[in-house]
Amino acid sequence: MAVPILKQGPVLIASIQTALTDTDVLQLREDVMAQVTRHRSRGIIVDVTSLDIMDSFVSRSLRGIAHMTRLRGAETVIVGIQPEVAFAMVQLGMQFEDVQTALDLEEGLALLSTQLKEPLAGGG
Amino acid sequence: MEDEDRIAIDSDADVVTARQRARELAAGLDLSSTDQTLLATAISEVARNITHYATRGEVRLRIIRDRDGREGIEVVAQDKGPGIVDLELAMQDGYTTGGGLGLGLPGARRLVDEFEVQTAAGEGTTVKLIKWARAPLRPALRSHRV
Numbered sequence: 593m594a595v596p597i598l599k600q601g602p603v604l605i606a607s608i609q610t611a612l613t614d615t616d617v618l619q620l621r622e623d624v625m626a627q628v629t630r631h632r633s634r635g636i637i638v639d640v641t642s643l644d645i646m647d648s649f650v651s652r653s654l655r656g657i658a659h660m661t662r663l664r665g666a667e668t669v670i671v672g673i674q675p676e677v678a679f680a681m682v683q684l685g686m687q688f689e690d691v692q693t694a695l696d697l698e699e700g701l702a703l704l705s706t707q708l709k710e711p712l713a714g715g716g
Numbered sequence: 717m718e719d720e721d722r723i724a725i726d727s728d729a730d731v732v733t734a735r736q737r738a739r740e741l742a743a744g745l746d747l748s749s750t751d752q753t754l755l756a757t758a759i760s761e762v763a764r765n766i767t768h769y770a771t772r773g774e775v776r777l778r779i780i781r782d783r784d785g786r787e788g789i790e791v792v793a794q795d796k797g798p799g800i801v802d803l804e805l806a807m808q809d810g811y812t813t814g815g816g817l818g819l820g821l822p823g824a825r826r827l828v829d830e831f832e833v834q835t836a837a838g839e840g841t842t843v844k845l846i847k848w849a850r851a852p853l854r855p856a857l858r859s860h861r862v
Contacts, residue, residue, distance in 0.1 A: 613734065614728040614764070645735065645753060647760040648819040676753035683810055684757060700798035 595620045597627050602700050603704055603712060604628065605697070608642055617653045624657055625664075635704040635712075639697055641672030651686045658691045667692065667707055671700035697707040721777040724777070727794075731763040734775040736790065741777055745787050746849040754788060755847040757829040761820040762843045763791040768814050769799020770840065780846070788848035796840040803835055 593616060598605045604627055606620060620703040624636060638654060640646065646654075658668040673681075681688065686711045705712040721741065723734045732750070735756040742752040759775065766773040773795025780790045800806045812818035821843075825831040830846035 606717060611732050613732055623820070643749040645757045645760060647757050648817050648823060649760075649787075652817055674791060676750045679750055679752050680827060683826045684761075685819050685826065686799070686823075687790075 595623070597623055599631055599633070601629070601712060602633055602708060603637060603701070604631065604633045605638045605639065607636045610642065611644070612650065614649055618652055621653055621657050621660070625660055628661055628666050629637060634708050636661050636666055636668040637700045637704070638668065638670050639672050639700075640670060640677075641674070641696070643677065644674070646673065646677050646686075647682055648684060648686060651681060651684075651688065655688065655691050661696055666706060669694050669696050669700040669703055671695065680694065719778070723777070723796075725763050725766045725774045725775055726772045728764075728767060731760055731767060732764045734777075735769045738777055738791065741779065741852070742789055742847070745779065745789065747789070747847065748850065750849055753849070754827040755845070756792070756844055758824040758847075759791055759793070761824040761827075762791070762845065762852055763844075765820050765841070766793060766795045766797070768816075770795035773797065773840075782848070786848055788846050791845040791847075792842060793845075794840070795843045799837045799839050800833070800835040802835050803833060807833075 594608050606624060607706055614680050628631065629638065638657065654670055661668045671694045673693060694703050701712045721737055723737060724735065725731065738759050739752050742755055763775055769787060776792040778790050780788050781800050805811050807822050809822045810818040828845040829848050832844040835841040
């Protein structure tokens with residue numbers, strides 16, 4: 593199932609709604625890159641609040657999105673990693689240090705707003 | 717012997733089904749939300765190994781009990797794929813022949829209580845995982861005022 597991506601000014605918000613198959617994750621990566629290019633976006637938020645697990649494939653793919661978009665001059669923030677999911681990611685051995693994260697969508701927008709030096713709706 | 721729940725693993729959607737079914741099973745036991753997540757993540761790793769290396773196989777889930785009556789979930793992920801040539805190497809963090817992160821097997825082992833791999837080159841791989849429900853606190857361990 594495709595992940596909806598909303599455009600809000602210079603920021604794209606990809607809001608994951610249901611459990612993702614590997615195919616869905618790869619599709620999300622392509623869609624984000626295509627939209628970043630089309631809209632000349634400067635920030636991306638991927639909301640993973642509804643994900644009940646983030647295994648090595650999902651984690652690696654999200655990190656890939658963050659790296660690829662950074663090469664395009666856009667910053668990605670992953671928001672809403674659940675406490676149990678964070679626990680499992682650490683046990684699994686995932687390295688996520690080079691990826692920006694925030695508690696929730698609001699905090700993510702606030703973070704991007706500061707970095708882009710531009711006020712964003714919902715952000716600080 | 718409890719009823720087994722068998723999930724044929726043939727595509728990446730089956731990987732999602734396997735971990736969701738395990739979570740449903742785990743919710744019926746005294747397994748914390750965190751333990752359910754750890755188990756579901758481990759299943760995702762071993763089931764993906766099936767689709768990735770063997771194309772197809774199956775995941776079997778069942779509730780087990782130890783001698784003290786403690787309940788747990790046993791997961792068997794089995795395929796008739798190429799098998800693992802060097803298991804010791806495959807259990808090391810960062811080792812991969814599949815282009816991933818090499819966290820699948822060693823990572824899954826860290827997420828569960830018991831972990832066992834049987835494999836032989838050309839004969840497939842069977843991974844068994846067990847996650848035990850936490851034993852309830854004994855009343856004697858609780859402090860109380862007199």
